[in-house]
Amino acid sequence: MEQEKIKLQRVSRVYEIGKGSTIIAVEDVSFAVSAEEFVCIVGPSGCGKSTLLYLIACLEKPSAGEILIDGKPVTEPNPKVGMVFQPDSVFPWLTVRENIEFGPALRGILPSQRQRIAEYYVHLVGLEGFENTLPRQLSGGMKKRVDIARAFANNPEILLMDEPFGALDAMTKEKLQMELLQIWENERKTILFVTHDLEEALMLGTRVIVMSRQPNTIQTILDIPFPHPRSMILKTSSQFQEYRKKLWELLHLNV
Ligand SMILES: Nc1ncnc2c1ncn2[C@@H]1O[C@H](COP(=O)(O)OP(=O)(O)OP(=O)(O)O)[C@@H](O)[C@H]1O
Ligand SMILES: [Mg+2]
Numbered sequence: 001m002e003q004e005k006i007k008l009q010r011v012s013r014v015y016e017i018g019k020g021s022t023i024i025a026v027e028d029v030s031f032a033v034s035a036e037e038f039v040c041i042v043g044p045s046g047c048g049k050s051t052l053l054y055l056i057a058c059l060e061k062p063s064a065g066e067i068l069i070d071g072k073p074v075t076e077p078n079p080k081v082g083m084v085f086q087p088d089s090v091f092p093w094l095t096v097r098e099n100i101e102f103g104p105a106l107r108g109i110l111p112s113q114r115q116r117i118a119e120y121y122v123h124l125v126g127l128e129g130f131e132n133t134l135p136r137q138l139s140g141g142m143k144k145r146v147d148i149a150r151a152f153a154n155n156p157e158i159l160l161m162d163e164p165f166g167a168l169d170a171m172t173k174e175k176l177q178m179e180l181l182q183i184w185e186n187e188r189k190t191i192l193f194v195t196h197d198l199e200e201a202l203m204l205g206t207r208v209i210v211m212s213r214q215p216n217t218i219q220t221i222l223d224i225p226f227p228h229p230r231s232m233i234l235k236t237s238s239q240f241q242e243y244r245k246k247l248w249e250l251l252h253l254n255v
Pocket of ligand 1 (some may be wrong): 048
């Protein structure tokens, strides 16, 4: 059996919100993700999706249960783990190239090699010609591309993405979905991707975790059988539409 890259065992996170009252942000969540999976997480607002990512990144600690990466308990933020959030985290004072080279520079990678890494990812996300541009001169979709290139340039083994395309228009979003799919099809990182968008989850994921609200826990995990490489035309297939309906029903009728 394939080694489990990420494993959560009965993980809960409870927040004290004063006067003895508490909020259970994540309740008794268990699942495992193997190295080459692209797992999407969907669920109603407030069901604990972001908290789950923070827990795996060790930016939050579980109140109960255990999180393992490569079989070892997570006790501090792990350099193997990269994150992309919904707001842009590009540095406004650095050019596109400098933003992408920032992580590799921190890791002590030599300038000539850093340059090659930056060139490779600039090309993958289609930003050729904008290497020396500052973020304020870029559109929202272009900034998101810089963000994704930056995350991949750090060569993480695991990428946690929290609604990274949530703020984009439909066309830019589809383009970036395809670019992300292509990068994943080439590099096969472990990706955990939170989204509100059911079609996005079905388009990208090899599995989709469906969460419920109160209890903030896993309701179902769906295997997504569509073969790779995938393209947008998949959306027009009847099998895709069936899965879309199934996922919608799980979210709206079963909760
Ligand atoms: N630092 C915190 N202190 C107190 N409560 C929190 C904290 N972080 C999250 N919560 C609560 O935990 C629950 C889950 O929050 P979380 O942000 O993980 O949800 P989500 O699924 O990401 O929602 P959305 O889809 O709106 O982003 C919510 O009820 C939220 O109010
Ligand atoms: Mg969230």
